Amino acid sequence: MLRAREVVAGYDRGRAVLDRVDVVVPPGAVRGLAGPSGCGKSTLARVLALLQRPWSGTVELDGRPVRGARYSVPAELRTAVGIVFQQPRPAVDPRMTLRQVVSEPLRARGIRRPWRRVGELAELTGLNDELLDRMPHEVSDGQLQRACLARAVAPRPRYLICDEMTGMLDASTTAALVRVVGELVNEEGTGVLAISHDEPLLLAWAGDDVIRW
Ligand SMILES: Nc1ncnc2c1ncn2[C@@H]1O[C@H](COP(=O)(O)OP(=O)(O)OP(=O)(O)O)[C@@H](O)[C@H]1O
Numbered sequence: 001m002l003r004a005r006e007v008v009a010g011y012d013r014g015r016a017v018l019d020r021v022d023v024v025v026p027p028g029a030v031r032g033l034a035g036p037s038g039c040g041k042s043t044l045a046r047v048l049a050l051l052q053r054p055w056s057g058t059v060e061l062d063g064r065p066v067r068g069a070r071y072s073v074p075a076e077l078r079t080a081v082g083i084v085f086q087q088p089r090p091a092v093d094p095r096m097t098l099r100q101v102v103s104e105p106l107r108a109r110g111i112r113r114p115w116r117r118v119g120e121l122a123e124l125t126g127l128n129d130e131l132l133d134r135m136p137h138e139v140s141d142g143q144l145q146r147a148c149l150a151r152a153v154a155p156r157p158r159y160l161i162c163d164e165m166t167g168m169l170d171a172s173t174t175a176a177l178v179r180v181v182g183e184l185v186n187e188e189g190t191g192v193l194a195i196s197h198d199e200p201l202l203l204a205w206a207g208d209d210v211i212r213w
Helices: 041-048 098-108 115-125 141-153 171-188 199-206
Strands: 002-010 016-025 030-034 056-061 064-066 081-084 159-163 191-195 210-212
Touching: 002 041, 016 030, 016 041, 016 191, 030 171, 030 199, 041 081, 041 159, 041 191, 081 141, 098 115, 098 141, 115 141, 115 171, 141 171, 159 171, 171 191, 171 199, 191 199, 199 210
Parallel strands: 030 191, 030 210, 081 159, 159 191
Antiparallel strands: 002 016, 002 056, 056 064
16 A cells, blocks of 8 residues: 555645645555545655655655655566646646657657557547647647546556546546546556545545545
């Protein structure tokens, strides 16, 4: 499981956003997280994705405490947790094609010709060859978010954090991406933390397994 244990984190010293937070994300299931704006959900997402170092407390990955954040975390642990943000545009390099966006984490792991995996990911997320060859400014937010999801799951992370992943998408793209994540949970045993304001969506995604702050 992926666990935040007694996590204290924030930005301005003396004012913690997360104060001794304990959250568990089990493998092979979707756990929801809901709460008012500004309560710290995205901060928790970044801490669990090993992007932000907590002031105190630990993140545990399958029982192993992880020290540090970003590049101070060993590569095999860093790629164990994927994250998809609400807004895809600031999350991609505007000079890359979608194909380059999706293959980036595979190349970073030394895979020089990742095309077969990119093809699988494109099929999984509903991107075709023509879309993969476009630049971010030539696709819709929904198409770009499909690429961001494909990129997040490319290295087969054991856990995936979806931070308002569908917050700016239409109903049919939302349903498609939720279905993709469901397949990863059922077929690859991925553990998912789904953060959303959208109660009906959380119900469909996580049933009654929703943490409410
Ligand atoms: N980079 C930052 N620097 C300083 N303060 C920040 C930063 N990011 C977030 N905060 C503050 O931390 C608090 C929690 O923000 P966070 O984004 O984690 O909340 P949230 O629950 O995800 O909100 P929302 O539902 O609106 O996305 C807020 O008061 C916010 O202003």
